[in-house]
Amino acid sequence: MNHPLSPASPAAPHASGPFQAALDRWMTGPRVPAIPARGAGHAPPALSFEFFPPKTEALEQQLWACIRRLEPLQPRFVSVTYGAGGSTQERTHATVARIVAETTLHPAAHLTCVGASREEVDAVAHRYWAAGIRHIVALRGDPPPGERYAPHPQGYRYASDLVAGLKKVADFEISVAAYPETHPDAESANHDLDNLKRKLDAGATRAITQYFFDAPRYLDFLERCYAAGIKASVVPGIMPVSNYAQAVRFSAMCGASVPDWLGHLFEGTENDPDTRKMVGAFVAAEQVRLLQANGVDEFHFYTLNRPDLTYAIAHILGVRPMPGIATPP
Numbered sequence: 001m002n003h004p005l006s007p008a009s010p011a012a013p014h015a016s017g018p019f020q021a022a023l024d025r026w027m028t029g030p031r032v033p034a035i036p037a038r039g040a041g042h043a044p045p046a047l048s049f050e051f052f053p054p055k056t057e058a059l060e061q062q063l064w065a066c067i068r069r070l071e072p073l074q075p076r077f078v079s080v081t082y083g084a085g086g087s088t089q090e091r092t093h094a095t096v097a098r099i100v101a102e103t104t105l106h107p108a109a110h111l112t113c114v115g116a117s118r119e120e121v122d123a124v125a126h127r128y129w130a131a132g133i134r135h136i137v138a139l140r141g142d143p144p145p146g147e148r149y150a151p152h153p154q155g156y157r158y159a160s161d162l163v164a165g166l167k168k169v170a171d172f173e174i175s176v177a178a179y180p181e182t183h184p185d186a187e188s189a190n191h192d193l194d195n196l197k198r199k200l201d202a203g204a205t206r207a208i209t210q211y212f213f214d215a216p217r218y219l220d221f222l223e224r225c226y227a228a229g230i231k232a233s234v235v236p237g238i239m240p241v242s243n244y245a246q247a248v249r250f251s252a253m254c255g256a257s258v259p260d261w262l263g264h265l266f267e268g269t270e271n272d273p274d275t276r277k278m279v280g281a282f283v284a285a286e287q288v289r290l291l292q293a294n295g296v297d298e299f300h301f302y303t304l305n306r307p308d309l310t311y312a313i314a315h316i317l318g319v320r321p322m323p324g325i326a327t328p329p
């Protein structure tokens with residue numbers, strides 16, 4: 001039966017050009033439903049935010065402005081990365097220690113196996129515990145650029161070994177990394193999934209994923225995790241992009257694919273940071289809303305020490321600042 005206003009219907013007004021094309025598309029093509037909006041009354045999702053330790057005084061100020069801006073959103077935890085080969089060991093420690101001392105936040109320190117013996121890694125973990133840090137993001141880490149990963153002769157070989165070692169140091173809460181698009185060094189996607197399970201079985205309580213841009217990649221991965229018997233949370237890592245060229249470079253290094261549509265959205269914004277920021281906010285907001293509409297209620301944000309996009313996207317997800325904690329503008 002014809003739709004009452006289909007072009008073939010006698011009641012249809014005469015249409016032409018783009019209007020006709022839109023009408024034809026609406027009448028005959030798939031009707032794209034909106035992502036359902038979440039009203040008030042739902043508990044907000046659980047968030048975590050990732051920062052990197054600053055190298056200079058100016059970056060230190062930027063990081064602390066970012067921490068203070070996001071603090072009222074009361075994330076479950078915030079994490080601080082560890083530079084390649086332990087290069088930021090002191091700065092990572094100083095940052096998490098200051099977060100413990102001066103904020104209401106619960107910090108997690110990233111720790112890697114690269115370039116250090118077990119004894120040295122254990123000593124860093126003991127220091128964290130003594131400073132009141134109870135949560136570690138345990139990683140293998142990456143080799144210096146251009147080199148292949150080789151474990152330290154007396155070191156932890158893989159993140160699963162590090163998790164087991166940390167559990168012997170103290171009863172840390174431990175998060176580990178997961179890869180919806182498979183880690184670049186993995187023998188196969190199934191081997192990589194076995195590895196994730198090994199890390200969780202060794203004592204980690206959650207996985208945080210590498211970032212991805214197509215939500216179904218993560219949702220398919222979740223399904224594969226479930227089929228592999230993984231019961232722990234596999235929290236999606238969200239990277240709000242405001243610098244597309246930089247995101248392309250990062251993605252090539254870490255094995256995250258950059259879909260054509262993303263390049264198309266950022267096309268022509270190379271010298272237009274304001275538009276890039278708005279496009280980045282739109283992309284990430286659509287991604288998290290789609291995940292939320294599919295039942296995902298935990299998100300980890302790679303903030304790159306810039307709060308604006310993360311704050312706005314958290315707001316869209318239904319997170320509101322906690323009264324009593326000052327929100328800097």
Ligand SMILES: Cc1cc2nc3c(=O)[nH]c(=O)nc-3n(C[C@H](O)[C@H](O)[C@H](O)COP(=O)(O)OP(=O)(O)OC[C@H]3O[C@@H](n4cnc5c(N)ncnc54)[C@H](O)[C@@H]3O)c2cc1C
Nearest residue numbers: 081082110139140141158159177183185186192195208210
């Ligand atoms: C949320 C998150 C945070 C990160 N933070 C940091 C950071 O702070 N500092 C940093 O330097 N890097 C960081 N990284 C990057 C990470 O260190 C790299 O991706 C690294 O190459 C792998 O680390 P992993 O812990 O996943 O390694 P693993 O889990 O050890 O896996 C590494 C590779 O080895 C394979 N593998 C594991 N066990 C075996 C086995 N027994 N036999 C054969 N193959 C095996 C895996 O399949 C995988 O391909 C982070 C990544 C994520 C997703």
